[in-house]
Each structure stands twice: as structure tokens, then as C-alpha cells.
Amino acid sequence: MPSVEERVIAVAARVLRLDPSEIKPEHAFTTDLGAESVQSVELVANFEEEFGIEMDEDAALAVQTVGDAVTFIANVCKERGVDV
């Protein structure tokens, strides 16, 4: 099964129309990967769908980097009892 990081990168690549190999954990979604406002929302929505979870809107949209998103999602999954 792919890791949380691999799944986050796959979703980010699909939403932002990038090659997965271009996306690194230290990349910020907006400044490094070029995510616009609506794409930030799409990212969060697609992460929710990918992992079968619901996230707090403000907290999720405050996440800056790919690595932080991995940690944030892993924590939410753990809290909700979702296996990843």
C-alpha cells in the first residue's frame, strides 16, 4: 500500500497538474507549487476524498507544505481511527 506521503503527492500532482517527481516534502503548495486559492480548496477536498476523512477547514487550509500536509493528515487519520 502506498505511504501517506506518496498518496499526498499523487493527489497534489493531479490537482496541480504536475509530475509527481517534481513534488518534494519541503515544497510549499502556493509559493513552490503554484497553487491558487481555488486549488488550495481543491487540494483539501481531494485529500478528504482520498483518505475518507473530514478535516477542519481553517486548520487544513493553514497547512503550508507537502510535508506538513502529510503530518496533518496522518494525525487526523489517527484521531479518526482510519488506517493508512
Add this chain to the structure above:
Amino acid sequence: MAKKSHPLVDATEPNFLEETFDYSLPPLVRFDGPVIEYVDGEPVEFDPQSLKTRDIVITDTTFRDGQQARPPYAIDQMVHIYDLLSKLGGPSGVVRQTEFFLYTKNDRETLDRCRELGHAYPECTGWIRAVPGDFRLVQEAGLKETGMLTSSSDYHIFGKLKFKSRRECMDAYCQVVDAAFEAGVRPRCHLEDVTRADVDGFILPFAERLMRMSEQVPEDLSVKIRLCDTMGFGLSFPGVELPRSVPKLVYKLNQEVGVPSDRLEWHGHNDFHKVHVNGATAWLYGCDAVNATLFGYGERTGNPPLEGAIFEYIALKGDLSGIQTQVITELADYMRSINFPIPANYPFVGKAFNTTSAGIHAGGLRSDERIYNVFDTSTLLGRPPRVALTDKSGSDGVALWVNEFFGLKGDERLSVMKVHKVARWVRDQYEEHHRMTAISDEELEAKVKELMPQYWAKYKG
């Protein structure tokens, strides 16, 4: 002047200043001291707290000045508008009077049908030329009061009416006032062009003569004076000289001549965008009545908007005083239905008066509507705040629109993530398809049905 230090008053809880911004009312007008105006070089104090107890009122001229600027209303239309004005002003008659032409059969039939409704307010008054013979019309109509033109600037006295002197003019006006007394009709002298008149040389002597004449008749016939800012030259600022100063005009007539506040009325025009504030200023300085028209429609640039005066009244009084503010929306809908144009950005009734297009404003509205809504427009006007979706609206705007559309409140409201497909569609309209117009409610409704089927089934199914 020495500088004053202003240290931060730190807080962890917000102070929304609700003694002024009580969301259930328009923001209140609160004074923290007397108002001072220099008159003839001497400071004069006015007590704004007196507004709370004075019987300030709104008088209406929608059917007279308002109708001079548009094709005539049908009789049924005027009767319906009159009925709604009565409902709006409530049982204490905040909308105290309205005036009618009396010259045609239709004028008289309109008046009769309005009176047949049996409303106490607005009282019906007439409007005639300053010609003794016209009082027959007022008498026949059974009216107790009529307005009459008594133009007061030399532009009118010499240029329009061709009098040879001010004295000849004043004598002629006073003859008509006498005719009104003889007919048992209260005259309301409309001092046309008062903000361009010689106040010391004509206005005050004429007003003094009218007050002396009034002493000879019963109180209910005594002359009322309407101060007509015919060209919109009036100014509300303190320190302005006569004849343009609204405070000084009101003071001179009220305090120096002794025209009681309840016999003074302000009638403005909007040539310099000062029409509403001048009316409110007249209230403040001692004139009890502000003459207005629905949605400000009147000669040229229009008159004080009646609905604006209504909200000012509530803000000054601090409560609704029996006013039914939602009737303003009913009146606007009715006026639009009879082809009366109201600009989209017109305060209180325009289609977009509480609609925001900016995403950042929509975000504020979504978290707390008080942030970008002037007062509780849902309750007071039946108009919840809305967003119009454009390229500037963002996901916040889409979420606000969708939540309003589904009627969701509190925790039920959908997050921006739940509307992301619709937000993407909106974005693409502008980014991909180079759209130049706002997106209509109908288009959005169709897209919500298509892209959010599970929520559509839940809330609209």
C-alpha cells in the same frame, strides 16, 4: 496643541460597540455633547438629545414633487402606494402627511379613494398655486391644509414672477394667505429657493408677518413654513454663512422669528448629493418635518429619499417607533413592477445593496454576517446579505451562495471544500472561457444540482 498619548487597550474578547451597532437596528446616532453653531458671531447651543422626545416626522411628496419628474401614476397605483405608506409609518404617523395635486378629475378621484381607506396617516394635504381662486379647489376637496408657492429669492421674485418690488411680492403672498384663512384652510407657505434668498431682507420679515397674521386665527389655521432648498444649495456644515446654512436658516426662523418647530418643514433637492443629510440636519436644529419622496424621486436630481429618512429617524430615536421597515422592500418591489427604475446599488432597496462580489468580503460574511452587512437586513428588510459570483468571489463566495441557497445555518453550513467543484466551474468561466459578466442565480442553481447531487437531494429533493 500638545500631543496626547493613546496606549493600546489590549483585549482578548472583542468589543463590538453594540450600544451603537445593535445589529437589530440601523446604527444609532449617539451624541456626546451639545451641538454648537455660531450665529451672528455668538455661539448658540442645540441639544441633540431633544430629538428623542420631539415629535419629528416625515412628510411625503411622492405624488407631487415625485410625480413632477415622471409620467403620471395611475389612480390605482397611487392608492396602493398611499396604503403602503400608511403601513410603513405605523400607528403614530411617522409618515405624517402626503400632498396631492387638485387640478384634474383624476387628482380629486385619487384623493377621495385614498381617504376612503380610512387611514389616520399620512394626512392628505393639497398643493396649489398662490392664487386666491385655487382655495375653492381645496375647500371642495375638504382638505384642512394646503401648500402654496411663495417663492422667496430675488431670482424668483423678480426673474420668474416679475414683481416690481419685494413689498409688492410680499403683499401678494399675504393676500393669498388671507384667502386661505377665509376659506378655513391652513396655508403652508413654500419658501421656494430659500437657500438663494436674502434672509435678512426678505425671508425673516416675511416670516414675521406670517406669524403676526397667524396670531389672528385659530391655532389649527396658523401658517406653516416649508423651507425649500429648490436648487440643492443648502449646506449642513457648521460655520457656513446664510443663506446656504441649514442650521442658521432653521435657527433664525425657529428662535428669532418664533416659528414653532412643528410648523417648520424642510424640503430639499439633490443637485449636490446633500439632500438626505440636509434634511436630517434640519431635524437636528429645530425643524420637525422633513419632506421626502419614495426612493428620492423628484424634480431633476430628486428629493430626500423617504426610506433614508425612515432609517435616520430610527437611528435618532433609538427604536422602531411602530415603523414597519419591511414595507420599504414591498414598496420597492411594487415600484419596479410599474416600471420605476431603481439602480442596483441604491441603498436599502437596490438589487445589490447588500450583495458582495469580493471573495474576501464573502469570507467575512460567511464567518459572521455582521462583518459586511449594515444591519439585520433579513429582519428589517426581508433581504439577507448575498454574494454575486464573479472572478473575484473565490470559494468563500461560492460557499456563502450555496449555503444561502440551501438555507443552511450554523453547523449545518457547508465548508468551502464541499463546494469546490462549483468553485472550480466558476473560476473556469473567467480563466478558461474569458467570461465578462456575473453569474446568474439560475446558472448557479443548475450547476449546484449537477455538481453537488447528494446535497441537492438532501436539501432540495
